[in-house]
Amino acid sequence: xxxxKTLSKSYKGVEVVNIPEMHIAKGESYGLVGNNGxxxxxxxxxxxxxxxxxxxxxxxxxxxxxxxxxxxxxxGSFLDESFLIDYLTPDEYFEFIxxxxxxxxxxxxxxLNQFDDLFNDEIxxxxxxxxxxxxxxxxxxxxxxxxxxxxxIILLDEPFANLDPTTQIRLKVILRKLKEEKDxxxxxxxxxxxxxxxxxxxxxxxxxxxxxxDIQTSETTLKDLEDYFTV
Amino acid sequence: MISQLIxxxxxxxxxxxxxxKSVLANVFLGFAALMxxxxxLIAGVLMDELVQEFFPDNDPLxxxxxxxxxxxxxxxxxxxxxxxxxxxxxxxxxxLPIKKGKxxxxxxxxxxxxxxxxxxxLLFLPFSILRVGADYGILSAFGWLASIVGxxxxxxxxxxxxxxxxxxxxxxxxxxxxxxxxxVALDYFNVVSFSDLxxxxxxxxxxxPALGAIPVVLAFVFYRLxxxxxxxxxxxxxxxxxxxxxxxxxxxxxxxYGRMGELIQLELKLILxxxxxxxxxxxxxxxxxxxxxxxxSDAYQDMQFIFMFAGVFITxxxxxxxxxxLLSWESGYFDFILTRxxxxxxxxxxxxxxxxxxxxxAFVVSLAYGYFxxxxxxxxxxxxxxxxxxNVFAVMRLAMFNPKKIDLNKGxxxxxxxxxxxxxxxxxxxxxxxxxxxxxxxxLGYENLGLFLxxxxxxxxxxxxxxxxxxxxxxxxxRRHKFAASFRSQ
Numbered sequence: 062x063x064x065x066k067t068l069s070k071s072y073k074g075v076e077v078v079n080i081p082e083m084h085i086a087k088g089e090s091y092g093l094v095g096n097n098g099x100x101x102x103x104x105x106x107x108x109x110x111x112x113x114x115x116x117x118x119x120x121x122x123x124x125x126x127x128x129x130x131x132x133x134x135x136x137g138s139f140l141d142e143s144f145l146i147d148y149l150t151p152d153e154y155f156e157f158i159x160x161x162x163x164x165x166x167x168x169x170x171x172x173l174n175q176f177d178d179l180f181n182d183e184i185x186x187x188x189x190x191x192x193x194x195x196x197x198x199x200x201x202x203x204x205x206x207x208x209x210x211x212x213x214i215i216l217l218d219e220p221f222a223n224l225d226p227t228t229q230i231r232l233k234v235i236l237r238k239l240k241e242e243k244d245x246x247x248x249x250x251x252x253x254x255x256x257x258x259x260x261x262x263x264x265x266x267x268x269x270x271x272x273x274x275d276i277q278t279s280e281t282t283l284k285d286l287e288d289y290f291t292v
Numbered sequence: 293m294i295s296q297l298i299x300x301x302x303x304x305x306x307x308x309x310x311x312x313k314s315v316l317a318n319v320f321l322g323f324a325a326l327m328x329x330x331x332x333l334i335a336g337v338l339m340d341e342l343v344q345e346f347f348p349d350n351d352p353l354x355x356x357x358x359x360x361x362x363x364x365x366x367x368x369x370x371x372x373x374x375x376x377x378x379x380x381x382x383x384x385x386x387x388l389p390i391k392k393g394k395x396x397x398x399x400x401x402x403x404x405x406x407x408x409x410x411x412x413x414l415l416f417l418p419f420s421i422l423r424v425g426a427d428y429g430i431l432s433a434f435g436w437l438a439s440i441v442g443x444x445x446x447x448x449x450x451x452x453x454x455x456x457x458x459x460x461x462x463x464x465x466x467x468x469x470x471x472x473x474x475x476v477a478l479d480y481f482n483v484v485s486f487s488d489l490x491x492x493x494x495x496x497x498x499x500x501p502a503l504g505a506i507p508v509v510l511a512f513v514f515y516r517l518x519x520x521x522x523x524x525x526x527x528x529x530x531x532x533x534x535x536x537x538x539x540x541x542x543x544x545x546x547x548x549y550g551r552m553g554e555l556i557q558l559e560l561k562l563i564l565x566x567x568x569x570x571x572x573x574x575x576x577x578x579x580x581x582x583x584x585x586x587x588x589s590d591a592y593q594d595m596q597f598i599f600m601f602a603g604v605f606i607t608x609x610x611x612x613x614x615x616x617x618l619l620s621w622e623s624g625y626f627d628f629i630l631t632r633x634x635x636x637x638x639x640x641x642x643x644x645x646x647x648x649x650x651x652x653x654a655f656v657v658s659l660a661y662g663y664f665x666x667x668x669x670x671x672x673x674x675x676x677x678x679x680x681x682x683n684v685f686a687v688m689r690l691a692m693f694n695p696k697k698i699d700l701n702k703g704x705x706x707x708x709x710x711x712x713x714x715x716x717x718x719x720x721x722x723x724x725x726x727x728x729x730x731x732x733x734x735x736l737g738y739e740n741l742g743l744f745l746x747x748x749x750x751x752x753x754x755x756x757x758x759x760x761x762x763x764x765x766x767x768x769x770x771r772r773h774k775f776a777a778s779f780r781s782q
Contacts, residue, residue, distance in 0.1 A: 109631045113773035133633050143627040143780065146558070148565045148700065160547070160554045161633040190565070192701065210633065 062087045062214055062246045063108060067117035070103055070270075078103050078270040080117075085248065087213070090240050092261030092278075093250040094286065100270040101250040102140060105216050108248070109138055121214070137212030139203035139220075147192035151184045151202045154191060155209070162210035176205050179231050196223040204232070208239070214246040215239070221253050229256065236260050254290070258283045297398055321708060325407060332414040339419045352423055353498065354491055361490035363415075364443055365472070371408050371451045372468075396522050400515060404448065412444035428498050435501025436494065442507030449514035453521065555634065555642035556649075562621060566700040568707055569614060569621060576610040576650070580657055587664040597727075597734055599668060600746075603675030604683065604726050607655045611647035611684050616718045618643065618691035620698040620710040623779035630772060637765045643688065644761060648680045670740075674747035678726050681753025685760045686721040690714045692767060697779050 065083040069076060078100040085091050093101050106112040108119050110126040118125045121132040138144065146154055159169040173185065183198055191202060200223050207215055220236075221229050237260060239245045251257040258264060258278050266274035266289065274289070276282060343352040385395050416437060425433035458464045478484045497503045543560050546553035563569040586592045586602045605612075614621075622629060629639060655676040662669045691714050698710035729749055733742030753760065768775075 106627075109627075111627055111630055111773070111776050130635055133631060136631070138631050140627065143625055144631070146625045146628065148562060149558075153561070157554060157558060158632070161551070 062089070062122065063248075064120040064123070065117070066120065068104075068107060068114050068119060069116045070100075070107060070112060071115045076270055078107070080104070080270075080272060083265075083272070083275075085246060087246055088240070088244040089263055090236075090247040090261045091249070092257040092264045093248065093267060094252070094254060094257055094264060095250075095267035096290070098269075099267040101267055102218055103270075104267070105138075105140055105218055105248070105250060108216060109136070109140070135213040136216070137207035137210065137214070138216040139200075139207040140216070140218040142199065142203075144206075145191050145199060145203055148190055150188065150190055151194070152186065154202060155206065158206050158209050164209075172209060173205070176201075176235075179205070179228060179235070181228075197225060197228070200224060201228065208235075211243070212245065214248065216248045218250050219252065220249060221251055221256050233260055254283055254286045258286065294398060297395075301402065318708070329407070329410060329414060332411055333418070336415045336418040337422075339415070340423045353427065354495065356419060356423075357494035357498075358487040358491035360440065360494055361486045364447065365475070367408065367412070367444065368447050368451070369472075371447055372454070375406065375408060375448070375451050376403075392523060393519075396519055400449075400452075400518060403452070404445070406448070409444060409448060412440055416440045424498060431501045432498045435504030436498050438504040439494065439497050439507045442504070442509075442511045445511040446507060446514050449511065449518050453514065453518050456521065456525075551634070551638055552642050552645060555638065556646050559642065559646055562700070563614070568698070568700065568702075572613040573610065576613055576654070579609045580606055580654060582606055582609075583658065583661050583664075583668075587661060587668060596667075596671075596739075597731065599671045600675060600726055600730055601723065603658075603668075603672040604679060604722055606658050607651050607672060607676040608679040608683055608722075610650040610654065611679075611687055612718065612722060615643070615647055615684070615687045616691050616714055617695070617698060617710050618688055619695045619775060620691075620779075621700065623695070623697040623710075624700060626776055626779045630776060636768050636772075637761060640688070640764050640768060641761055644684065644757065647684045647688075651676060651679050651684070670743055674730075674743045674750070675726060677747040677750030677754065679750065681750030681755075681757070683721045683725060683750075685753065685764065686725060687718065688764055689767070690717050690721070692764075692771065692775075693717065695775060695778070 063083075063085040065080050067081055068083075069079040071077065077098075093104070095101050103112060107114050108121070108126065110119075110132075113127070118127065120126070121136070124131060126132050146157070149157065155169060155173060159172075164172065173180075179201055184194075184201060191199060194202070200220070204217060204220055207217065220232060224232065233256060236247060236249075240247055247261070249257060249261060262278050264274070264276055264278055264282060264286070265272055266286070274285075276285075339356065340352050343350065343355050347355055420433045420437040420440075424436050454464070454468075475486070479486045543557040546557045546560075549556070563573055583602055583606055586599060592598055619626070655672060658672050658676075659669060661672065693714045694712050695714070696710045696712050702709065726746060729745045730742040733739060733745065
């Protein structure tokens with residue numbers, strides 16, 4: 062699904078990401094962990110063609126993401142607020158994205174109904190712009206929008222941060238279901254080691270832009286990671 | 293304590309991203325402010341002579357006195373729209389062990405150092421010395437000036453209080469407009485003459501200078517009212533400008549135009565829901581009247597070449613005004629645009645059609661200028677075609693020259709965010725491009741041919757718009773990472 066080749070990014074001579082080679086298979090759930098400044102978001106941005114790599118390339122379905130825009134049609138993503146149009150109401154935002162995916166009104170209703178629990182009656186049908194929502198509710202809007210249009214690959218940066226415990230658990234269920242039922246490729250970055258090991262079958266640990274560990278999740282993974290980060 | 297607060301304010305100004313980003317714009321702004329103040333001072337110094345020159349039958353003091361009330365009406369409106377309400381600045385200090393009152397006093401006193409408060413002094417101080425003082429003695433001059441400065445400061449605090457009250461009483465603004473309209477109507481239909489009233493009131497102060505203390509006392513009263521209000525209402529959520537509860541703009545009829553319609557709908561919402569872009573739209577409406585300035589003036593009848601400029605301006609003002617910040621408006625969600633299922637071509641094309649649509653509306657409205665002769669309609673037609681065929685692409689291309697971030701949620705007045713080189717180069721499509729074909733023929737005496745060719749060039753550009761849009765798209769794609777990086781960095 063995603064292939065990374067000799068990918069690196071430097072700012073003023075300081076290398077923030079350096080990944081010589083990486084393959085992410087279709088249907089894989091991939092968790093990226095690492096401390097602040099490890100290069101997680103930069104890596105994700107390069108996958109989404111938001112940052113030009115210093116060297117190397119990211120291939121999505123075998124095609125360099127820089128060369129054309131086809132990847133947009135099967136990639137859902139939410140990294141930060143710059144993915145939200147904050148002067149729209151959540152309903153308007155969903156309608157706008159639905160129109161990009163040629164959803165009918167009924168399609169959109171059906172799609173959004175799945176998330177009624179997640180929204181907790183605070184998002185839909187409210188006369189409130191996205192910029193006036195709480196951080197947690199903004200995140201819900203962004204994540205649900207990323208799931209629209211049956212994406213084959215989904216990238217989420219820190220999806221659990223700012224969410225309340227109930228929502229974190231609901232989100233985990235939603236993500237697992239997507240993986241099992243629709244064979245979606247999932248890429249998540251998170252500081253929350255227990256969540257990420259629960260959702261992802263593969264964990265990549267980044268430090269100073271370099272891959273330190275690349276492991277299949279097992280019963281001992283959480284313990285191993287906690288040990289690694291305990292200094 | 294106070295000195296620390298002052299140093300915080302200093303740092304706030306100099307460390308603001310806007311300041312650091314565009315030194316050029318700040319220098320320009322500072323220069324403009326100095327010029328304005330200098331003009332005010334010059335006007336103040338020359339006021340006496342000007343009145344004697346142009347209204348030799350009037351006593352200068354009576355004349356100026358009659359005009360003071362109108363001046364304050366204008367000043368009030370100016371203050372209302374431009375003066376900042378500094379209340380939120382106290383927020384970071386509320387949880388610290390500092391007496392609330394101290395902070396609030398500091399903030400109000402600091403707010404006195406504003407251009408608006410200088411204006412009245414610069415305008416009326418020279419006159420008070422040169423005329424009032426010379427004719428009626430120093431005491432009268434002092435009383436007279438005190439009353440004016442007092443009124444100005446009173447207005448300063450009235451506006452602050454008024455703007456805060458507006459949060460609780462939404463119809464206050466409509467009430468104000470009605471009140472002012474009523475005053476103007478009363479004056480206009482000679483029911484009450486404010487000119488006489490003003491003249492009598494300030495004339496009386498010249499005779500009884502002690503009365504000049506009344507406005508000064510009034511200023512203190514309003515200061516105190518503000519203070520009392522704020523002391524009781526220091527909760528940030530109560531101080532903040534109230535959020536609109538209603539959601540504006542329904543353009544669902546655009547849906548029938550597919551993806552393009554959706555994108556245009558989005559852009560229209562952006563424009564209507566934020567002050568700054570909304571102002572560009574309102575401005576464009578007002579500037580439709582710009583033609584009256586040219587067509588009615590005898591001085592311009594011999595300089596018809598300037599009508600081409602007027603035509604370009606009238607039919608293209610929206611995209612000139614709004615389009616020069618093309619990408620900056622959407623800098624807040626630029627990553628969204630790059631990752632979503634919208635092709636770059638569609639994105640750019642939707643903007644193009646928005647600009648064509650607004651230009652077309654402006655052109656249709658400008659047909660009313662046919663009243664001043666058919667020639668003007670022809671010139672405007674040529675200008676309109678040139679605008680939608682060539683100028684609009686020139687503006688869009690210029691706007692992609694190093695665009696800067698704009699935070700839409702900031703106010704509109706004196707907001708120079710996003711200003712860069714493009715804003716200075718924008719003069720090219722307005723002033724130079726339309727004349728490249730037109731001017732030579734005009735000079736050689738073939739004006740109509742020049743008009744025809746200018747229109748034809750525009751029409752050709754419009755027919756080949758796809759090529760133009762492709763070129764813009766290519767350019768956008770080659771620069772997209774650069775745009776994204778500059779919008780992302782604060």
